Amino acid sequence: MKKILYFMVVLTAMMTAGETNSCFKCHQGIEHIRDHKSKMMEKIFAKADEADVAGNDCVVCHGGNPEASTKEKAHKGTPEYFKDNEGPKAFYPDPGSPWINENTCGMCHKKQIAAQWNNLMATEAGKIHGALWGFGAKDGYDHNHSNFGNENIHKRVGTDVYTKYMNELSIKEPQGFPKKMKALPPAPTAEEIEKDPTLSVYTYLRQECLRCHTGGKGRKRRGDFRGIGCSSCHIPYSNEGYYEGNDPTIDKNATGHMLVHAIQSSRKVKVKVHDKTYSGIPVETCTTCHNRGKRIGVSYQGLMETEYQANFDIQGNGQPKLHTKRYLHLQEDIHYSKGMLCQDCHTSIDHHGDGFNVGANLGAVEIECQDCHGTTDKYPWELPLGYSDEFKTTPKTGKSRGVGHTLAKYLEQGYVPKDKGDGFLLSARGNPLPKAIRKGNEVVMHLASGKDLTLKPLKLLKKEGKISKEGLVAMDQIKAHTDKLECYTCHATWAPQCYGCHVKIDYSGGKQNPDYLAASAVHHNGVTGEVHNLKDFLVDGKVTETRSYLRWENPALAQNGEGRISPVIPGCQVILTVIGKDGKAKLHNHIFKIPNKEGRGKEGVNSIVMSPVNPHTITKKARTCTSCHDSAKALGYGIEGGKYFADQSKTTIVDLMSADKTVLPNRTDEQMPSIPNLKDDLSRFVDENGTQLQTVGDHWKLSQALDNETRSKLDRRGVCLSCHQEMPSEDLAVSMMVHTAKFAGVKIDNKVHHSIIHKTILLSAWVQVLSALVLGGSLVYWLMKRRKRRK
Numbered sequence: 001m002k003k004i005l006y007f008m009v010v011l012t013a014m015m016t017a018g019e020t021n022s023c024f025k026c027h028q029g030i031e032h033i034r035d036h037k038s039k040m041m042e043k044i045f046a047k048a049d050e051a052d053v054a055g056n057d058c059v060v061c062h063g064g065n066p067e068a069s070t071k072e073k074a075h076k077g078t079p080e081y082f083k084d085n086e087g088p089k090a091f092y093p094d095p096g097s098p099w100i101n102e103n104t105c106g107m108c109h110k111k112q113i114a115a116q117w118n119n120l121m122a123t124e125a126g127k128i129h130g131a132l133w134g135f136g137a138k139d140g141y142d143h144n145h146s147n148f149g150n151e152n153i154h155k156r157v158g159t160d161v162y163t164k165y166m167n168e169l170s171i172k173e174p175q176g177f178p179k180k181m182k183a184l185p186p187a188p189t190a191e192e193i194e195k196d197p198t199l200s201v202y203t204y205l206r207q208e209c210l211r212c213h214t215g216g217k218g219r220k221r222r223g224d225f226r227g228i229g230c231s232s233c234h235i236p237y238s239n240e241g242y243y244e245g246n247d248p249t250i251d252k253n254a255t256g257h258m259l260v261h262a263i264q265s266s267r268k269v270k271v272k273v274h275d276k277t278y279s280g281i282p283v284e285t286c287t288t289c290h291n292r293g294k295r296i297g298v299s300y301q302g303l304m305e306t307e308y309q310a311n312f313d314i315q316g317n318g319q320p321k322l323h324t325k326r327y328l329h330l331q332e333d334i335h336y337s338k339g340m341l342c343q344d345c346h347t348s349i350d351h352h353g354d355g356f357n358v359g360a361n362l363g364a365v366e367i368e369c370q371d372c373h374g375t376t377d378k379y380p381w382e383l384p385l386g387y388s389d390e391f392k393t394t395p396k397t398g399k400s401r402g403v404g405h406t407l408a409k410y411l412e413q414g415y416v417p418k419d420k421g422d423g424f425l426l427s428a429r430g431n432p433l434p435k436a437i438r439k440g441n442e443v444v445m446h447l448a449s450g451k452d453l454t455l456k457p458l459k460l461l462k463k464e465g466k467i468s469k470e471g472l473v474a475m476d477q478i479k480a481h482t483d484k485l486e487c488y489t490c491h492a493t494w495a496p497q498c499y500g501c502h503v504k505i506d507y508s509g510g511k512q513n514p515d516y517l518a519a520s521a522v523h524h525n526g527v528t529g530e531v532h533n534l535k536d537f538l539v540d541g542k543v544t545e546t547r548s549y550l551r552w553e554n555p556a557l558a559q560n561g562e563g564r565i566s567p568v569i570p571g572c573q574v575i576l577t578v579i580g581k582d583g584k585a586k587l588h589n590h591i592f593k594i595p596n597k598e599g600r601g602k603e604g605v606n607s608i609v610m611s612p613v614n615p616h617t618i619t620k621k622a623r624t625c626t627s628c629h630d631s632a633k634a635l636g637y638g639i640e641g642g643k644y645f646a647d648q649s650k651t652t653i654v655d656l657m658s659a660d661k662t663v664l665p666n667r668t669d670e671q672m673p674s675i676p677n678l679k680d681d682l683s684r685f686v687d688e689n690g691t692q693l694q695t696v697g698d699h700w701k702l703s704q705a706l707d708n709e710t711r712s713k714l715d716r717r718g719v720c721l722s723c724h725q726e727m728p729s730e731d732l733a734v735s736m737m738v739h740t741a742k743f744a745g746v747k748i749d750n751k752v753h754h755s756i757i758h759k760t761i762l763l764s765a766w767v768q769v770l771s772a773l774v775l776g777g778s779l780v781y782w783l784m785k786r787r788k789r790r791k
């Protein structure tokens with residue numbers, strides 16, 4: 001009876017909403033934040049009725065005075081009920097703001113709100129640590145700082161199995177899972193820089209790197225418009241930043257507005273834009289932030305930065321900047337091609353955090369490729385928990401993980417398939433994956449777009465004979481690949497490589513720029529400082545960035561924090577110039593040396609970083625064998641072994657010179673000033689003796705260049721010479737074969753060449769084996785004969 005009464009009250013409120021919602025007097029035509037028939041709206045209308053504002057769903061999230069007749073009065077205060085009960089305590093322009101969302105989103109989504117400040121997207125601990133390392137490793141390997149300072153809450157979000165797993169991992173890697181983090185120090189003054197120019201790292205972080213955290217709205221540039229807190233992801237903003245809905249009060253010619261007034265989340269939540277309807281969170285929402293650093297958002301879409309403006313549009317204009325950059329369109333990730341959004345792989349914990357601090361991405365992400373694809377020997381549910389997430393250099397073994405059959409209540413608030421098949425797949429860390437269902441030996445992915453994909457794990461593909469010969473060799477016959485490599489080591493065929501991060505921080509002439517972190521920390525009713533006037537948050541110094549060169553093809557290889565071989569790209573390769581307030585350089589093209597780290601002694605290792613990465617550029621056809629086994633770059637020796645670049649530690653002057661390179665004019669300038677601590681190409685991070693020349697990953701214990709043994713196994717350069725050194729006439733037998741083929745008119749193309757090598761290997765193997773058998777048999781026969789003679 002109570003349920004029926006509740007339903008009737010809600011239904012009445014929904015039917016009369018348009019009549020009783022006084023907000024519509026001004027905002028007539030605004031889009032409903034959710035479908036009125038949804039469970040979320042049922043709860044919102046029930047809350048409105050409870051607060052004695054029946055039918056007014058707006059004030060349940062925004063607060064404000066529904067009785068007022070003017071904008072100024074309507075956008076102040078909150079209904080009396082909410083002052084002493086859960087709900088907004090004032091008028092909130094953006095209810096998703098983390099500074100107030102415990103009173104809004106937190107009414108229903110308590111676990112996510114409780115975890116938000118420990119989420120890597122809020123703390124930016126990894127980014128902060130990377131910059132601090134590049135400026136001399138002020139914190140060493142420890143992750144001591146975050147945007148605002150925070151400590152772990154009392155309980156992790158996730159299953160008991162997941163909690164146990166993460167507790168053990170935290171003990172193994174304490175520097176990557178700090179219990180407490182301090183707030184980042186303030187930006188230094190120009191006077192403080194005179195005494196200690198290394199403090200400029202805080203200027204760099206606050207003016208450049210820390211714009212993308214969920215505690216602020218970030219930069220107002222094309223491609224960077226977004227909400228704050230929950231609204232960062234759950235409210236749609238277009239790249240142009242214009243409102244295209246029907247609320248007459250929102251200026252449609254001003255940038256910085258949401259696209260439409262609607263929540264975007266799971267596949268059951270439909271968002272209408274003009275005559276188009278979609279569900280899920282578009283990838284471009286994620287790329288408002290994920291376009292710098294490892295650039296995984298834009299890479300997933302197949303976008304690679306370029307310095308050039310091509311292509312021209314029909315008016316002859318060059319390419320417009322997106323995220324302040326221009327792009328080439330390369331091959332997009334196959335998951336993106338199949339219509340998969342970021343949320344289709346990444347879990348709630350990946351996005352919202354689990355309530356505990358984490359220092360960098362590997363600690364925050366709970367999924368591995370094998371969670372859905374398995375291996376050629378085992379289905380995903382046959383693999384042990386922790387597989388490919390070992391944080392040690394041997395593969396995880398143990399009992400099968402199985403599947404899950406229940407979900408935490410907070411996960412049930414999102415989309416859960418009605419047909420749960422044989423159960424939910426489990427993440428590598430033991431949480432159920434709500435959208436990945438086992439059905440027999442197949443996996444059904446229920447995508448946020450509304451599409452269902454049926455996936456055949458590798459073991460099933462092998463049984464059905466649907467894996468290519470190359471694939472079987474790489475994944476099945478060579479077990480070391482499966483045991484020691486990440487899947488994306490081969491299947492990510494390109495990665496953005498931005499070599500040399502030349503940073504100038506200029507404190508001369510009173511130069512100033514906004515401190516985005518400070519702006520986000522000043523807030524009123526959820527609205528942060530950067531929304532109103534960034535000029536209020538100017539700090540000393542102005543940052544300018546440039547780079548040496550860009551590449552995308554065939555990234556180098558290194559060992560990542562999980563102990564597996566992965567692609568590696570330039571991380572923060574800081575080459576720092578600090579200009580003091582008198583206009584003179586305090587530091588000039590400086591690379592810091594970090595003593596007693598990365599296997600180096602007092603001399604120290606260069607603080608420039610090569611970073612292990614999952615590039616998010618997966619293709620079905622993997623990179624070639626030779627791109628790793630016949631590549632000096634893959635080994636870490638640099639592009640073509642670093643042979644192209646001259647000694648960077650010497651200044652280059654280009655002018656009239658004598659034959660002995662004496663510069664003839666007196667009036668000349670340095671073309672390329674020296675970088676004192678850089679003798680090699682920036683792509684070279686280990687030498688042939690195994691000495692590490694750069695930092696490789698600054699977050700996890702196992703991150704390093706490939707060791708000597710691994711490089712020796714990987715290195716097959718010069719293998720062609722093994723055969724061709726005898727051709728055409730260095731060996732009689734080879735010479736006869738070469739000349740016979742020539743006179744017979746045999747054309748040796750790639751296919752014939754493969755056949756020759758294959759036959760040669762088989763023949764050589766059998767000759768050696770049979771020779772050994774013959775010799776062994778002959779020896780046994782001789783010994784037996786000899787015994788008989790003695791008798």
